[in-house]
Amino acid sequence: EDQVTQSPEALRLQEGESSSLNCSYTVSGLRGLFWYRQDPGKGPEFLFTLYSAGEEKEKERLKATLTKKESFLHITAPKPEDSATYLCAVQPANTGNQFYFGTGTSLTVIP
Amino acid sequence: NAGVMQNPRHLVRRRGQEARLRCSPMKGHSHVYWYRQLPEEGLKFMVYLQKENIIDESGMPKERFSAEFPKEGPSILRIQQVVRGDSAAYFCASSPIQGGQPQHFGDGTRLSIL
Numbered sequence: 001e002d003q004v005t006q007s008p009e010a011l012r013l014q015e016g017e018s019s020s021l022n023c024s025y026t027v028s029g030l031r032g033l034f035w036y037r038q039d040p041g042k043g044p045e046f047l048f049t050l051y052s053a054g055e056e057k058e059k060e061r062l063k064a065t066l067t068k069k070e071s072f073l074h075i076t077a078p079k080p081e082d083s084a085t086y087l088c089a090v091q092p093a094n095t096g097n098q099f100y101f102g103t104g105t106s107l108t109v110i111p
Numbered sequence: 112n113a114g115v116m117q118n119p120r121h122l123v124r125r126r127g128q129e130a131r132l133r134c135s136p137m138k139g140h141s142h143v144y145w146y147r148q149l150p151e152e153g154l155k156f157m158v159y160l161q162k163e164n165i166i167d168e169s170g171m172p173k174e175r176f177s178a179e180f181p182k183e184g185p186s187i188l189r190i191q192q193v194v195r196g197d198s199a200a201y202f203c204a205s206s207p208i209q210g211g212q213p214q215h216f217g218d219g220t221r222l223s224i225l
Contacts, residue, residue, distance in 0.1 A: 004153075032211045043115070043202050044154070044215035051211070087154070097142065097209050098156035103214045 002092050004068045006102035013078055021073040021086055021105045029093030033071050035064050036087040038104065044087055047073075078101050078109045113138050115217035116185075123223045125194050132188040132220045143186045144214055145171075145178060148200045154215050160186060175180030190222075198224045 002025045013019055031049050036044035048057040050066035057064045061082065063074040072101065073086055085106045089099040116135040124130050136143050142161055146154040156170040161181035164175040171178065175193075180186040190197055200221050 034213055041218070043117075043204075044217045046213045046215060047212075049213050067184040069134075089154075091211065096169075097144070097159050097206075098167060098170065099144075099146075099154075099214060100156070101146075101153040103151070 002090070002100050004088055004090055004100050004102040006086075006105050008105060009103070010106045011108070012017050013075075013107070015109055015111050016080060018074070018076045020075070021075070021080065021107070022101055023088030024069060025071070025088075025090045025100075026069075027090050027092040027100075028100070031091040031096045032065055034089045034091070034099065035071070035073055036089065038085045038087055047086075052105045068100045072076040075107070078107075080111050083107055094103045114204050115140075115203055115215055116219050117201075117203050118140045119215035119220060120218065121221045121223070122206075123225060125225045126194060127192050130190040130197070130222055132190075133185045134188070134203030134205075134217060134223070135185045137215055140215070141203035143180050143208055145188050146202045146204065147187075148202060148219070148223050151180075152162075154202065155173075156204045178183050193222075193224050195218050198222055211216075 005024045007022045035047040038044045049062040055067045085104040087104045089101045145157040158171045158178045159167040176190045177189045200219045200220045204216045206212045
């Protein structure tokens with residue numbers, strides 16, 4: 001069964017304290033892995049797409065990496081405005097176009 | 112604003128009434144997806160549509176729920192005879208092509224059932 005697990009559920013960081021969020025997945029063939037950011041009362045905002053093991057993508061203080069079983073979202077020197085819930089989603093290769101989402105990591109960055 | 116537009120943002124219905132949720136995809140996108148988000152749970156896929164066609168409705172309850180994406184106008188998610196358990200945030204997403212491309216989301220409709 002296709003499955004996505006994110007950890008930790010919640011993370012509190014001091015401003016400037018770097019850390020990583022984990023997304024473990026089990027799929028029968030991966031078409032793509034997607035990271036989103038969701039602010040309260042808003043829809044998910046697309047961040048990155050990763051397609052194959054070893055791939056990395058960067059944007060400002062965020063860097064996403066992918067292995068055959070998991071993805072990491074590294075946050076370097078976070079700022080309070082990085083506070084949000086970060087969602088990971090996978091699109092299996094053989095089950096149409098739907099995305100399977102994890103339950104997210106709620107990140108709070110304290111000034 | 113060229114993003115995915117959903118309305119209404121908030122909808123309150125009494126048990127037994129009908130709820131209609133609307134979604135206009137991003138310009139140039141012909142693939143529409145509906146997801147439901149319950150508190151403390153992840154986004155769950157409901158249905159995938161292209162213009163005038165339902166491609167995959169495997170995540171949608173068999174009864175009371177229906178979706179359409181007509182040739183003209185927005186996609187509609189319709190819930191008949193709503194019950195308390197239908198209270199959730201419903202998100203619409205769109206993509207330009209199928210497979211391997213990010214889906215871009217609207218800000219959702221928060222449905223509350225009294």
